[in-house]
Amino acid sequence: MHSPPRENLSPLIILPPALRPSSRGEARRPTRPGTHLLGVDGGGTKTTAAVLDVGRLTLSTFTAGPSNPDVNGIEAAAASITDAILGALLAAGAGVGDLAGAVLAIASADSEENQAGLLAKLPVLAPAENTLVLNDTVAAWAAGTLGEPGVAVISGTGSNTLGVAADGRTWRCGGWGHLLGDEGSGYWIGLEGLRAAVTYRDGRAPWSAVVPRLLAFYGLTLIEDIDDLIYGTLDKSGIAAFATEVAAAAADGDDVARRILADAGRLLAEQTLTVIRRTGLNGDFPVSMVGGAFRSGPAFLDSFTGHVTADSPGARFVWPRISPATGAVLLAARLTATEHLIDWTAPPLTTD
Template identity: 45%
Template structure:
């Protein structure tokens, strides 16, 4: 079997893949944190995990793992900024899967394509972190936020979880602004607050643990806790401000992606009302698909030679091109 396509979404919550081959579709997931090396994404370890998820996803769904994938696309968190050498994924995955073409892009690019197809607009990608991309996939590339849980990612999963845990700890201490319902959920999930402190500060991925509390903050908000509801309302406002900041030079069409938006009305109403208040002509387009869907669409387009690189957001490697397979970069796009 040959000619399959694979879309890979690598975010703070793990790896998700979508594979199409021989008329069959397969899905796979690895929920472990993204491997790091000195703060950067460890691409060699990541490649091994991607390969395992793709192969495990395909085996139950199709007779055999495809001998050759015509195209694969990987949307990876931390690109640009925390990905040192995207060609590492080409070297590790190209021969293993007989790739005709590989796209390595920021997960904000695959989320954008998943949400809007290949149409221009602004897409907020909110999961463990937050990064927003306003682009026409040509000359306009506006990034907003995406600075990590210590410097930014305002309104993202780690931000929501952190504020929820802070409110729980205030209740534990008897300080003003605390939330007893969130304290109950903290102890149910993590045990004593001292156990939480050890877990977060000793972790190689503290953002992952902070974000894991976001669903508990949503539960408390829906149960009527005003502190939890205020956290979600502020998260929506932060995402709305981030979205508007990325709209320069574009038709004001907005969409979204990422698992944080599973919070639905807790997040989407304050998000959209903030955007409308700042940009009255804004229009909203519900996402067509996920980041993995966007990666799959990029894989198909790359196999047909329809994707060109836009550094530092999108790299294209192909077996038919230069010795390394890397396509030469065009003039730098306008970024902000």
């Protein structure tokens, strides 16, 4: 028998020292006298840029196309990011030269190499100083915890989890995409709903209200017609969209749908507890719930929160107060030592 190798795992995401929670209270002078801050949140569906006028505390945003380099290609990603930045600057009445700092949080921007490669494709930001490209989960963490020690749990079309400790230790769990992961996500819930229908068709599982919902949702006559759809025109988003039907069936009392949602919550809790242990978070800390799957109903939410608090009773579940793009702006403010000048819990920055 082979003995297990000595663990040599990386956290996958490392925060630059200037962005760590411990740097928030440091007495640092602003790095340059720019009047605006830029934050970008980019993924496989859309890209949103937000520009904050620090003096007037006005926030301007613009949304463009998708910008995940792995999914959309680096050229298309750069084009969407550029469109979003220029649109937000135009709405703010500002130019690139007015930026004190910028943080771009982009899906799949995981390594220094691909972060630098993407930034090289953005000549629009060449005049700007203090510019960083990070993974989009970092903006989700900043939005959900306001940059404090805690966990961001993302469950939208896909799933991902990031924990950040006070000393800057990080751990990412999940984020492997729909072929390797995405447990507890809208895609996973939707796919399990489809599986429930075909296992009923096989005679291996009981009937569920998911079955007629599947036929109506996709406009099918027979369950077996889903085969051509799945292996033909239906993509990841198309499967994830069925999660709302699973949630509706659960709300109507369907046991199969409730089990799917409970399993999704449990799997997402496993990711969350992993990052809590790996970062050493303890005591009272926020766990921010980001993404539409968290609105799936009590079967999902109670399972998720129950499994987390069973092992980590200090976890405090919160909804994000600011958008991920504004979370990137917060990080730009921390990067430039201007975070203390802004009330991040008040309009126009908050989403509620």
